[in-house]
Amino acid sequence: METLNFKTNIKTSDDVAAVTLGLNNIEQVDGWNIDTENPDYLLTVQTTDNRIGDLVQQAVNKAGFTAEPTDA
DSSP states (O other), X not given: OEXXXXXXXXXXHHHHHHHHHHHHTOTTEEEEEEETTXXXXXXXXXXXXXXXHHHHHHHHXXXXXXXXXXXX
């Protein structure tokens, strides 16, 4: 299992709801979480395929938010 981390601008539960469908529709995503208490609003994605970073970013961007990869 691989973990991918992204800095986002997803700050509220409504924001989380807006990205939920897009992230859940990525087949290789086994689970994800957004820490809205973290100053970077950290999105953590669990996957078996660490090459899906672009798909995660596209899903978040499509919902109107940003996601930048980070080593956090």
